[in-house]
Amino acid sequence: MASSSFVTSFLLTLSFTCCIFSSPSVARNDAQKTNNEFMKTSCSATTYPKLCLASLSSLAGAIQTSPKLMACAALNVTLASAISTSTMMSKLSHSHGMEPKEVGAMRDCVEELGDSVYELKKSIAEMGSFKSSDFQLMISDVQTWVSAALTDETTCSDGFEENGMNGKLKTIVGGRIVKIAQLTSNALALINRYASVHD
Numbered sequence: 001m002a003s004s005s006f007v008t009s010f011l012l013t014l015s016f017t018c019c020i021f022s023s024p025s026v027a028r029n030d031a032q033k034t035n036n037e038f039m040k041t042s043c044s045a046t047t048y049p050k051l052c053l054a055s056l057s058s059l060a061g062a063i064q065t066s067p068k069l070m071a072c073a074a075l076n077v078t079l080a081s082a083i084s085t086s087t088m089m090s091k092l093s094h095s096h097g098m099e100p101k102e103v104g105a106m107r108d109c110v111e112e113l114g115d116s117v118y119e120l121k122k123s124i125a126e127m128g129s130f131k132s133s134d135f136q137l138m139i140s141d142v143q144t145w146v147s148a149a150l151t152d153e154t155t156c157s158d159g160f161e162e163n164g165m166n167g168k169l170k171t172i173v174g175g176r177i178v179k180i181a182q183l184t185s186n187a188l189a190l191i192n193r194y195a196s197v198h199d
């Protein structure tokens with residue numbers, strides 16, 4: 001009798017302990033699920049949802065369910081991609097064996113990407129430091145700048161569609177620029193989404 005009640009209370013304690021230990025991780029899983037759902041829903045509002053998920057899902061934990069952080073993270077990822085491609089192209093344009101026409105297109109592109117980097121940096125800074133009374137003004141500036149960045153990138157990629165460009169160059173460089181333009185377009189959609197939920 002004494003020993004069976006000991007076993008019962010031991011089992012009770014054990015199951016109680018299990019609950020205490022398991023509940024935080026259940027809560028964590030729930031939060032993770034909520035964050036992932038938010039990311040999926042937000043990305044589904046973009047033109048390139050697969051790219052959106054691929055480029056941002058590793059940041060789901062930091063973004064949580066904030067439309068502002070989602071838009072900022074998309075801008076950050078786009079900026080990093082534009083900077084690395086512009087650096088790569090700048091190096092490439094100084095390499096040997098390129099036709100003058102190709103060098104010209106590369107240099108134009110590096111300049112256009114530079115403009116788009118400038119617009120993206122300005123947008124990120126503005127999103128991070130506005131007074132809440134100026135929300136409408138801030139968001140319309142950012143929408144204008146990110147649209148301008150997209151135009152610069154499109155001008156750059158159009159330069160590579162012209163005849164006489166080396167096919168390999170088109171594939172390597174053109175592909176990267178198309179991706180930057182798609183990331184930018186997604187960032188713009190996420191900024192618009194942030195604008196629409198802000199009161």
Ligand SMILES: *[C@@H]1O[C@H](CO)[C@@H](O)[C@H](O)[C@H]1NC(C)=O
Nearest residue numbers: 059062063069070072073076
């Ligand atoms: C974006 O980058 C800025 C500065 O590089 C950083 O402070 C900020 O936390 C980043 N935002 C997100 C949402 O990743």
